[in-house]
Amino acid sequence: MxxxxxxxxxxxxxxxxxxxxxxxxxxxxxxxxxxxxxxxxxxxxxxxxxxxxxxxxxxxxxxxxxxxxxxxxxxxxxxxxxxxxxxxxxxxxxxxxxxxxxxxxxxxxxxxxxxxxxxxxxxxxxxxxxxxxxxxxxxxxxLRNLDPKIAGPLTDAGATSFHAVKRALKRIRPGGSAVVIGAGGLGAYAIQHLVALTSARIIAVDTSGERLAYASELGAHDVLDGVNPETAADVRNILGGTGADAVFDFVGIDSTIEQGLRSTGKGGAFALVGAGQGALRSGTWFDALPKDGEVFCFQAPTIADTLDVIALADAGRIRVxxxxxxxxxxxxxxxxxxxxxxxxxxxxxxx
Ligand SMILES: [Zn+2]
Ligand SMILES: [Zn+2]
Missing domain, CATH: 3.90.180.10 (Medium-chain alcohol dehydrogenases, catalytic domain)
Structure with a gap:
């Protein structure tokens, strides 16, 4: 039997x-x-x-x-x-x-x-x-040191966000900046990956005060409370008048996509990861899209991304x-x- x-x-x-x-x-x-x-x-x-x-x-x-x-x-x-x-x-x-x-x-x-x-x-x-x-x-x-009980989330939430961060790395210049919209599961990992791999100033955007406090704990330098029509202006204010080198949208609704694109600086990258079914539009105004910028869509992680994330966690450089x-x-x-x-x-x- x-x-x-x-x-x-x-x-x-x-x-x-x-x-x-x-x-x-x-x-x-x-x-x-x-x-x-x-x-x-x-x-x-x-x-x-x-x-x-x-x-x-x-x-x-x-x-x-x-x-x-x-x-x-x-x-x-x-x-x-x-x-x-x-x-x-x-x-x-x-x-x-x-x-x-x-x-x-x-x-x-x-x-x-x-x-x-x-x-x-x-x-x-x-x-x-x-x-x-x-x-x-x-x-x-x-796994070497990592407890297998907590390794699972790294293979998906951890590695998917890593894939997006790694893809945007070449756009994050010295003295650079990154915006993470949605500081929940994937976004919290993205903040940790940015801290581990770049010297970027990191701005986290979320509607939950608790998640923003968590984002700061993980290394975000600035936090913004929710997305509204002023978000892109707020981001540019924080960054001294310029847009961010990379913007990661882990929400993907109309407002986060629009404000995310407007927060992206020239030659920057906008990563649409969240599946909130928002519309990606080129916009009426020439400044709705970053000059010489790059927009990329959600993709699942590769085996190599997963190996990297597990190695980072195994070495205690990101936490679960x-x-x-x-x-x-x-x-x-x-x-x-x-x-x-x-x-x-x-x-x-x-x-
Ligand atoms: Zn999943
Ligand atoms: Zn194949």
Whole structure:
């Protein structure tokens, strides 16, 4: 008889996920089973539960599947032929699949691989269960000092923000500046990445006083309370009359996009990361877009981004703040996350 475990799963499209049972996975040749130490919850999980089935099927996702795509854990079982890892090794898991051989993968853009639309926690079983199957050791990141319980959020929230910061780095000049709009999960990591990688003056913008205090604690030099029609002018005031070298919008609604673009200085970068469905417009006035600037869209992180972020955290150069929940309380954890009641990432520890 197949052994079963508790799992939080999408069982039917556009229905609330449920805490149910799923078979404990066994590793095939080249595969590994990870015992989940902690799984970070992400806003996109909630989006998935509302997604039309036709869209999910177009992506190649099959219900039921277990949610959870921010996983840290320990190797529990090794399939035939697996080398380089042993039982008990602490690892973080890269959620998206990637083939390793297409032209994107060959170019280090595994985040753009056709296979990456399917990943553990979206389309196949993820980390909201005690055990999770990993299809190749290419998808594992060994941990040295970092507690696997808190490593999961680094692979998604941490690495996605790192991808955006790294991409804008060449635009951040000596004596430079950066604006982070939305200082929650991804934005808080972006502030830490900017501190670790640049000497930029960092301005954090958020509607929550608590998150702004957290942003200052992480290294933001100035904070602005929410986005309003004066935000770009306020940014330029702080920066002595010029726009910022880089602006990261982790919200992505009309007002943050407009004020974010207007806050971007000449030759600057505007990174649209938040999926708030706002409109990106070139604007009526010539100054709505930065002269010789660069606008780029959300992309998921690469394996290399994840390796970098894990290395930074392993060396104690960025920190992970987490609020822990049991698998029985997973629905409550999502509610608290959606209501903005958490300071750190919600991390579920399966039992
Ligand atoms: Zn996510
Ligand atoms: Zn590929």
């Amino acid at each position: 197949t052994e079963m475990m508790k799992a939080y799963r999408i069982v039917e499209w556009q229905q609330q996920p449920i805490l149910t049972e799923a078979p404990v996975p066994t590793p095939g040749p080249g595969q590994v089973v990870v015992e989940v130490a902690g799984n970070g919850l992400c806003h996109s999980d909630v989006g998935m539960t509302q997604m039309p089935g036709s869209f999910g099927e177009m992506l190649g996702w099959k219900v039921p599947f277990t949610l959870g795509h921010e996983v840290g854990g320990r190797i529990a079982a090794l399939g035939k032929g697996v080398t380089g890892f042993k039982e008990g090794d602490p690892v973080a898991v890269i959620s998206p699949r990637s083939c390793g051989s297409c032209r994107f993968c060959a170019n280090g853009e595994d985040n753009n691989c056709d296979d990456s639309v399917v990943g553990r926690g979206y389309g196949i079983d993820g980390g909201l269960a005690k055990y999770m199957l990993v299809h190749s050791t290419r998808e594992l990141v060994p 703040d987490a609020d822990f929940f049991s698998l029985d309380d997973v629905a409550l954890a999502y509610e608290k996350m959606e209501r903005g009641e958490l300071r750190g990432r919600a991390v579920v520890i399966p039992d």
